[in-house]
Amino acid sequence: KGYSQPSTGVGKNPQNIFFQIKIKNSYSVFTGYLMNERGAVEMSRKSPFASWLCAMLHCFGSYILAALLLGEAPLGYFSNNSSVILATAVWYLIFFCPMNLFYKCVSFLPVKLVFVAMKEVVRVRKIAAGVHHAHHLYHHGWFVMMATGWVKGSGVALMSNFEQLLRGVWKPETNEILHMSFPTKASLYGTVLFTLQQTHWLPISEANLIFFFTMFMIVCKVFMTATHSHASPFAPLENLVCPVLFGSASSGHPGHHHDHHGASHEVSHPPPPPPAKSKEELNEGTRKRKAKKAE
Amino acid sequence: KGYSQPSTGVGKNPQNIFFQIKIKNSYSVFTGYLMNERGAVEMSRKSPFASWLCAMLHCFGSYILAALLLGEAPLGYFSNNSSVILATAVWYLIFFCPMNLFYKCVSFLPVKLVFVAMKEVVRVRKIAAGVHHAHHLYHHGWFVMMATGWVKGSGVALMSNFEQLLRGVWKPETNEILHMSFPTKASLYGTVLFTLQQTHWLPISEANLIFFFTMFMIVCKVFMTATHSHASPFAPLENLVCPVLFGSASSGHPGHHHDHHGASHEVSHPPPPPPAKSKEELNEGTRKRKAKKAE
Amino acid sequence: KGYSQPSTGVGKNPQNIFFQIKIKNSYSVFTGYLMNERGAVEMSRKSPFASWLCAMLHCFGSYILAALLLGEAPLGYFSNNSSVILATAVWYLIFFCPMNLFYKCVSFLPVKLVFVAMKEVVRVRKIAAGVHHAHHLYHHGWFVMMATGWVKGSGVALMSNFEQLLRGVWKPETNEILHMSFPTKASLYGTVLFTLQQTHWLPISEANLIFFFTMFMIVCKVFMTATHSHASPFAPLENLVCPVLFGSASSGHPGHHHDHHGASHEVSHPPPPPPAKSKEELNEGTRKRKAKKAE
Numbered sequence: 001k002g003y004s005q006p007s008t009g010v011g012k013n014p015q016n017i018f019f020q021i022k023i024k025n026s027y028s029v030f031t032g033y034l035m036n037e038r039g040a041v042e043m044s045r046k047s048p049f050a051s052w053l054c055a056m057l058h059c060f061g062s063y064i065l066a067a068l069l070l071g072e073a074p075l076g077y078f079s080n081n082s083s084v085i086l087a088t089a090v091w092y093l094i095f096f097c098p099m100n101l102f103y104k105c106v107s108f109l110p111v112k113l114v115f116v117a118m119k120e121v122v123r124v125r126k127i128a129a130g131v132h133h134a135h136h137l138y139h140h141g142w143f144v145m146m147a148t149g150w151v152k153g154s155g156v157a158l159m160s161n162f163e164q165l166l167r168g169v170w171k172p173e174t175n176e177i178l179h180m181s182f183p184t185k186a187s188l189y190g191t192v193l194f195t196l197q198q199t200h201w202l203p204i205s206e207a208n209l210i211f212f213f214t215m216f217m218i219v220c221k222v223f224m225t226a227t228h229s230h231a232s233p234f235a236p237l238e239n240l241v242c243p244v245l246f247g248s249a250s251s252g253h254p255g256h257h258h259d260h261h262g263a264s265h266e267v268s269h270p271p272p273p274p275p276a277k278s279k280e281e282l283n284e285g286t287r288k289r290k291a292k293k294a295e
Numbered sequence: 296k297g298y299s300q301p302s303t304g305v306g307k308n309p310q311n312i313f314f315q316i317k318i319k320n321s322y323s324v325f326t327g328y329l330m331n332e333r334g335a336v337e338m339s340r341k342s343p344f345a346s347w348l349c350a351m352l353h354c355f356g357s358y359i360l361a362a363l364l365l366g367e368a369p370l371g372y373f374s375n376n377s378s379v380i381l382a383t384a385v386w387y388l389i390f391f392c393p394m395n396l397f398y399k400c401v402s403f404l405p406v407k408l409v410f411v412a413m414k415e416v417v418r419v420r421k422i423a424a425g426v427h428h429a430h431h432l433y434h435h436g437w438f439v440m441m442a443t444g445w446v447k448g449s450g451v452a453l454m455s456n457f458e459q460l461l462r463g464v465w466k467p468e469t470n471e472i473l474h475m476s477f478p479t480k481a482s483l484y485g486t487v488l489f490t491l492q493q494t495h496w497l498p499i500s501e502a503n504l505i506f507f508f509t510m511f512m513i514v515c516k517v518f519m520t521a522t523h524s525h526a527s528p529f530a531p532l533e534n535l536v537c538p539v540l541f542g543s544a545s546s547g548h549p550g551h552h553h554d555h556h557g558a559s560h561e562v563s564h565p566p567p568p569p570p571a572k573s574k575e576e577l578n579e580g581t582r583k584r585k586a587k588k589a590e
Numbered sequence: 591k592g593y594s595q596p597s598t599g600v601g602k603n604p605q606n607i608f609f610q611i612k613i614k615n616s617y618s619v620f621t622g623y624l625m626n627e628r629g630a631v632e633m634s635r636k637s638p639f640a641s642w643l644c645a646m647l648h649c650f651g652s653y654i655l656a657a658l659l660l661g662e663a664p665l666g667y668f669s670n671n672s673s674v675i676l677a678t679a680v681w682y683l684i685f686f687c688p689m690n691l692f693y694k695c696v697s698f699l700p701v702k703l704v705f706v707a708m709k710e711v712v713r714v715r716k717i718a719a720g721v722h723h724a725h726h727l728y729h730h731g732w733f734v735m736m737a738t739g740w741v742k743g744s745g746v747a748l749m750s751n752f753e754q755l756l757r758g759v760w761k762p763e764t765n766e767i768l769h770m771s772f773p774t775k776a777s778l779y780g781t782v783l784f785t786l787q788q789t790h791w792l793p794i795s796e797a798n799l800i801f802f803f804t805m806f807m808i809v810c811k812v813f814m815t816a817t818h819s820h821a822s823p824f825a826p827l828e829n830l831v832c833p834v835l836f837g838s839a840s841s842g843h844p845g846h847h848h849d850h851h852g853a854s855h856e857v858s859h860p861p862p863p864p865p866a867k868s869k870e871e872l873n874e875g876t877r878k879r880k881a882k883k884a885e
Binding site: 368464465 | 730760
Binding site: 068070138140141143144148172173174175178242245247 | 686756
C-alpha cells in the first residue's frame with residue numbers, strides 16, 4: 001500500500017502517491033455518504049448543487065480546515081482540478097448511477113472493508129503530512145502541529161455542525177469535540193504521537209510510526225465496520241487514566257452540590273445515545289427505526 | 296453605464312469606475328434594506344451598531360467572502376475609508392432621515408428600478424473581477440475561479456444564515472445554497488461562463504460577455520421587480536436538463552423506497568414557500584400578512 | 591503595574607511585560623470561568639478536552655479573532671508554547687484542584703478584585719497593540735484599526751455564540767453585538783479613542799491615553815464587581831446622545847406604524863433582561879434562581 005516507504009516530504013514513488021491520492025478522494029465520498037445515505041439521496045434530487053458541495057466537504061474538509069487554521073487559502077486544494085473532477089465523478093456515480101449499481105458495489109461488505117482500510121492508510125498519512133506542514137511554518141509550535149495534524153486526520157467530522165447546516169439540519173446539542181467519535185479521537189491521539197515523534201521526544205522513526213499506527217487503525221476500523229461493534233478500543237486505557245486525571249463524571253465540587261441539578265441545564269444534555277457510541281451507530285439506529293416505521 | 300468598455304484589469308476610465316463603485320455601495324444598502332425594512336427599522340433604534348454592521352455586510356459581503364476563500368484579509372476592503380463612510384452615510388439616511396424622505400425616494404418604483412439595474416451592472420463586473428483575481432492567484436484553478444466569481448456575485452446572500460444570526464434570527468432549515476434565490480443562481484451560471492471565457496473554452500471576448508450577461512440580468516431583475524413575478528427565467532432550461540442529469544425529485548433508488556418517508560425527515564423540510572420563490576417574495580408575503588394582521 | 595511606561599512597539603521592560611503576559615492568560619481563564627462555573631464543572635468531568643478548548647478560547651480568543659480579521663494564521667499565537675502550557679495549568683488547577691482550593695482562593699473577593707483590575711490593564715494594552723498592528727498593515731485603514739482594536743479588547747465575548755456552541759449550547763436570539771456587555775462596549779469606545787490617537791486626531795500621547803483609559807476601566811470594573819451593580823457607566827452619555835442621533839427606541843417611521851407590532855417578530859426578541867444588563871447579571875440571576883430551585 002506504499003506506507004512502508006518513508007513519507008518524509010514528497011514520496012519517492014510519485015506515481016504510487018498520485019494514484020493513492022486519487023483513490024483517497026473517492027473513499028472519502030464513499031464513507032461520508034455511506035453514513036448519510038437516506039437523507040443524502042433526497043437532497044441530491046432536490047438540491048444537487050448542495051449535495052455536490054457536501055461531497056466536496058467530505059472529500060476535502062481536512063485540507064480546508066488545515067488551511068483555515070494556518071491562515072492559508074481554504075480553497076487552495078481545489079486548484080487540483082483532477083482531484084475535484086474525480087470526486088465529482090464519484091459523487092455522480094454514487095447518486096445517479098442507473099439501477100444504483102455503483103452504490104451497491106461499494107456497499108458490498110468485502111469491498112466496503114477494503115475501502116475502509118485504505119481510508120485509514122490515507123488518514124494516517126494526512127496526519128503526518130499535517131504535522132510536517134505545521135512544523136515547517138512553526139518550528140517549535142507544538143500545539144500548532146498537533147492541531148494541524150488533528151484536523152487533517154478528522155476532516156469534515158470536526159465541522160459536522162456546519163456541514164449539517166448546509167443540508168438544512170441543525171443539532172447544536174452535540175458536536176464532534178464534545179462527543180468524539182472514534183476516528184476523531186484516534187486522530188487526536190495520533191497527532192500527539194506524530195508531534196512527539198517530529199520533536200524527537202518519541203524515539204521511533206516516522207516510517208515505523210506510520211506503519212504501526214496505520215495497522216492499529218485498520219484493524220480497529222475493519223473490526224468495527226464488520227461487526228457493527230461500537231466499543232471504543234481506547235475505553236480500557238481511558239477508564240484507567242481519566243478518573244485519575246479528571247475525576248469521575250458524577251462527582252462535582254462539594255460546594256456546588258446544591259447547584260448540580262441546575263448545572264446540568266447549563267451544559268447541553270448529550271443526545272440520548274451515550275457519548276461512546278460512534279456516529280455510525282447513531283445512523284445505524286436511525287436507519288433501523290426508519291425501516292421499522294415504514295414497515 | 297460604462298459596461299461597453301473592456302473591463303480587463305483596471306478600467307480605462309478611472310473616474311467613471313470610481314463613481315460607479317461609490318454608487319454600488321449605496322445600491323447594496325438600498326436593495327438589502329428594501330428587503331428587510333420592517334425588522335431593520337426596529338433594530339436600528341434598539342441596536343444601531345448591529346444595524347450598521349448588517350449594512351456593512353450587505354455592502355461588502357462579496358469582498359469579505361472572496362477574501363476568506365482566497366486566504367486574504369477579510370477586512371482588506373474596509374481600508375477604503377471613503378467607501379465605508381459613503382455606505383455609512385447611506386445607512387444613516389435610510390434609517391434616520393427626517394420624515395423618512397430618503398427611503399421614500401429610493402422606494403419610488405421608477406427610482407428603485409434604476410437602482411436595481413445599476414446593481415446588476417455592478418454584480419456582473421464583480422463576478423468578472425473575482426474570476427480575474429482568482430486566475431491571477433491560481434492560473435489553472437478552475438474551481439477556485441468559479442467559487443470566487445460566485446461569492447463576488449452573490450455577496451451577503453451566501454452568508455445569510457450568519458447575517459441573520461447577527462440580527463438575532465436563526466433559520467437553519469434553509470440557506471442560499473439549498474434553496475437558491477435568483478441572484479445567487481444567476482451568479483453561479485455567470486461565474487461558470489466567465490471562467491470558461493477566461494480559460495478560452497468559450498470563444499467570446501470578455502467585454503461582449505459582460506455586455507450580454509449584464510443585459511440579461513437587467514432585463515430579468517427589472518421585470519421581476521416591476522411585476523413582482525417570481526418565475527425564474529432559468530426554469531425552462533432547468534426543467535429540461537435537470538431531470539436528465541439528476542433524475543426527478545420524486546423518484547429515489549428502488550431499494551430505498553421504504554425509507555423515503557423517513558428520509559424526508561433527515562433532510563430539512565424546505566420552508567412553506569417553494570424554493571423557486573425569491574427572498575423578495577418571502578418578504579413581500581410577510582409584509583402583506585403583517586399589514587393584514589395589524590388592520 | 592507597568593502601564594505608566596510608553597507601550598509603543600516592544601516595551602522597554604521585557605521582563606515586566608513577559609510576566610504580565612503570563613499573568614494575563616491566567617486572568618482570562620479565571621474571569622471566563624468565574625462566569626460559567628456551574629456548567630463548566632460538569633463539562634470538565636464529561637468532556638475534558640472540550641472544557642480545555644473553551645479555556646483556550648477564553649485566554650486567546652482576542653488573538654484568534656484579530657488574526658482572522660487580518661488574514662493571518664488564527665493559530666499563530668499558539669506557537670507560544672509557554673503561554674499555552676500556563677493557561678492549561680491554570681485550567682487544570684481551577685477544575686481539578688483537590689478540595690477546590692485554587693478556585694476558592696481566586697474567588698475570594700479581594701483576590702478576585704485584584705485579578706479584575708489586572709485584566710483591565712491587559713485589555714487596554716491589547717486594544718492599543720491591536721490598533722498598532724492594524725496600522726502597520728493598513729496605514730490609513732481607520733476602520734480596520736478600529737475593528738482590530740475592538741476584537742483584541744473584547745476577546746472571546748464577540749464569538750460567544752460559537753463558544754457556547756462548542757459547549758453544546760445555542761442561543762441565537764442574542765449576541766454580543768446586538769446586546770453589548772460592558773467590556774465589549776468599553777472596548778469599542780476605547781478602540782475609537784486609540785485609533786483617533788494613532789491617526790493624530792486626538793491630541794494626547796499614547797502613554798497618557800493608556801493610563802487614563804486603564805484607570806477608568808479599573809474603577810468601573812472593580813466597582814461593578816464589588817457591588818454587583820449593573821449600571822453601565824456609559825448610560826448617562828448614551829441617553830443624551832443616542833436619542834438625538836438614532837431616535838428613541840419606541841418611535842418608528844410614521845408610515846410603518848401599522849406594522850410595528852409585526853416588526854417586533856421579525857427582529858429577535860431580546861431575552862427578558864434588558865440590554866443594559868451585563869452578562870454577569872444574567873449569570874448572577876441564573877445562579878440565584880438555581881440556588882432557590884435547589885433549596
